[in-house]
Amino acid sequence: MKIFLLVTTFNSQxxxxxxxxxxxxxxxxxxxxxNEKQMLQEIEAFNPKxxxxxxxxxxxxxxxxxNYPTYxxxxxxxxxxxxxxxxxxxxxxTKRWGVVVLRANSEYxxxxxxxxxxxEVRKTYKASLYRQEIVSASLELLDELFENIENNRAxxxxxxxxxxxxxxxxxxxxxQRDTTQIIIDKIYLSDSLPGVLDExxxxxxxxxxxxxxxxLRGEPKEILAKRDxxxxxxxxxxxxxxxxxxxxxxxxxxxxxxxxERLKGVKEHRLPLLFDKSYKTFYETxxxxxxxxxxxxxxxxxxxxxxxxxIRLKYAVEYLKERCEVLxxxxxxxxxxxxIHLNILEDSQKQGEDGWANxxxxxxxxxxxxxxxEIVTVASFARNAGAGGVFLGLACDYVVAKExxxxxxxxxxxxxxxxxxxxxxxxxxxxxxMSQKLLDECLPISASYAKxxxxxxxxFEASDYYEKLHSFAKNTFDDDFVWxxxxxxxxxxxxxxxxxxxxxxxxxxxxxxxDSAFHELRGEFVWKVCSTETPKRLIYHAILSSSA
Numbered sequence: 295m296k297i298f299l300l301v302t303t304f305n306s307q308x309x310x311x312x313x314x315x316x317x318x319x320x321x322x323x324x325x326x327x328x329n330e331k332q333m334l335q336e337i338e339a340f341n342p343k344x345x346x347x348x349x350x351x352x353x354x355x356x357x358x359x360x361n362y363p364t365y366x367x368x369x370x371x372x373x374x375x376x377x378x379x380x381x382x383x384x385x386x387x388t389k390r391w392g393v394v395v396l397r398a399n400s401e402y403x404x405x406x407x408x409x410x411x412x413x414e415v416r417k418t419y420k421a422s423l424y425r426q427e428i429v430s431a432s433l434e435l436l437d438e439l440f441e442n443i444e445n446n447r448a449x450x451x452x453x454x455x456x457x458x459x460x461x462x463x464x465x466x467x468x469x470q471r472d473t474t475q476i477i478i479d480k481i482y483l484s485d486s487l488p489g490v491l492d493e494x495x496x497x498x499x500x501x502x503x504x505x506x507x508x509x510l511r512g513e514p515k516e517i518l519a520k521r522d523x524x525x526x527x528x529x530x531x532x533x534x535x536x537x538x539x540x541x542x543x544x545x546x547x548x549x550x551x552x553x554x555e556r557l558k559g560v561k562e563h564r565l566p567l568l569f570d571k572s573y574k575t576f577y578e579t580x581x582x583x584x585x586x587x588x589x590x591x592x593x594x595x596x597x598x599x600x601x602x603x604x605i606r607l608k609y610a611v612e613y614l615k616e617r618c619e620v621l622x623x624x625x626x627x628x629x630x631x632x633x634i635h636l637n638i639l640e641d642s643q644k645q646g647e648d649g650w651a652n653x654x655x656x657x658x659x660x661x662x663x664x665x666x667x668e669i670v671t672v673a674s675f676a677r678n679a680g681a682g683g684v685f686l687g688l689a690c691d692y693v694v695a696k697e698x699x700x701x702x703x704x705x706x707x708x709x710x711x712x713x714x715x716x717x718x719x720x721x722x723x724x725x726x727x728m729s730q731k732l733l734d735e736c737l738p739i740s741a742s743y744a745k746x747x748x749x750x751x752x753x754f755e756a757s758d759y760y761e762k763l764h765s766f767a768k769n770t771f772d773d774d775f776v777w778x779x780x781x782x783x784x785x786x787x788x789x790x791x792x793x794x795x796x797x798x799x800x801x802x803x804x805x806x807x808x809d810s811a812f813h814e815l816r817g818e819f820v821w822k823v824c825s826t827e828t829p830k831r832l833i834y835h836a837i838l839s840s841s842a
Contacts, residue, residue: 633682
């Protein structure tokens with residue numbers, strides 16, 4: 295079936311739907327909803343059987359939904375209408391929430407419902423609920439949606455009032471009255487957009503990334519400590535860590551990067567390299583041991599890895615090599631990894647130097663994984679991964695993924711050729727031809743497709759993923775495997791290093807030359823510049839033309 299995805303941006307939900315539809319052998323084209331004329335031109339060029347809108351923030355013109363059957367995914371249960379659905383879901387003591395797919399008509403979120411499901415609301419922040427529960431529910435609804443469309447089976451929407459705007463006045467923190475939990479809840483329902491507007495040390499900024507602190511105390515809003523880019527502020531009944539700030543008119547950064555010299559005299563409150571989670575506080579790296587397996591978690595905000603974070607993670611890998619037989623890289627709460635830290639590079643006064651340091655620190659980390667010759671390494675893609683984050687996982691001996699996960703194994707959309715030993719690890723798994731295809735097409739792929747082409751070893755269902763992961767991991771260790779691995783690495787070490795050296799040689803001008811496309815494309819990504827057209831790689835007829 296020819297299916298057209300009409301979206302505001304190619305976000306995690308859109309990518310999940312896109313890859314699932316392609317796995318089901320549908321013909322799919324994507325269109326960014328920029329203006330009516332442009333939308334109609336792209337729709338008419340593709341001539342779809344139906345239009346799906348997994349993520350659409352603008353009103354649809356009647357010329358679209360009156361001429362083409364159009365279905366909107368709304369992140370809420372029946373009867374909920376309008377924007378800010380997840381804010382209201384998290385603000386209320388809601389036990390269950392849902393997703394509906396409704397047919398677009400003249401009523402805002404008022405069309406008949408063709409598929410619906412519900413899920414239990416997890417105690418988390420808005421973006422995490424969206425990236426996990428909403429995306430999973432949307433994928434779950436596809437079969438029901440197609441069946442009900444075919445049989446013309448629908449349920450009328452309940453035309454409740456449309457939500458009022460969820461303003462900053464509703465999000466605002468009263469530091470003299472709000473408890474730690476209230477502050478965390480307010481930041482949760484605003485993260486990752488738009489954040490909670492506040493003022494810290496004279497800087498008007500939005501707050502993101504809230505963590506409860508169990509031990510430190512002080513006067514409300516007093517800055518008590520800093521750690522790995524985050525700051526700790528006292529509350530009326532405890533303290534809270536804020537990991538990221540976004541100065542008004544700028545972009546999101548670790549809090550200490552925004553406040554800079556204003557934090558002079560604030561103590562760096564360090565933790566062990568691998569925190570044991572014995573009390574509530576902010577941490578990024580931790581480990582759990584089970585049987586002969588060490589699970590290394592690195593919960594870096596939005597999956598971005600700075601130079602310092604890469605170095606710390608490398609030390610963690612080196613430390614754990616001596617303490618386990620199998621090392622599983624788990625990644626973070628919402629992403630496995632997305633590679634180097636673009637926001638920090640954009641903020642830097644020495645972009646070439648800092649970018650060069652970041653990619654080399656990432657390579658040092660990956661080298662420590664590839665050459666971990668006395669243990670077995672396993673990557674767990676339980677969350678999405680992109681760019682260098684994919685190749686961080688491919689550095690492991692085995693790669694396991696959870697169904698529904700999306701991988702973006704490419705760099706070119708940011709003007710980079712990439713490193714992370716990808717010219718060694720990717721062809722080793724999928725062959726040179728497929729490797730180049732993935733890098734050139736710059737399209738997301740599902741975990742299922744990744745397994746089909748040999749990029750991933752196993753894909754497990756979400757319901758019992760972690761038990762199956764553990765069963766898989768603990769059974770990978772074998773003396774013969776380790777001896778063969780040692781022999782292989784000894785024989786091919788120069789070849790492996792040469793791959794990285796060639797990658798770095800190509801990347802050098804991409805970081806250091808002022809007219810490098812990387813600088814412009816990185817800026818557009820970080821500053822969230824709105825697209826003026828649909829990327830050619832997502833348009834079906836353009837894809838055909840480029841591959842012809």
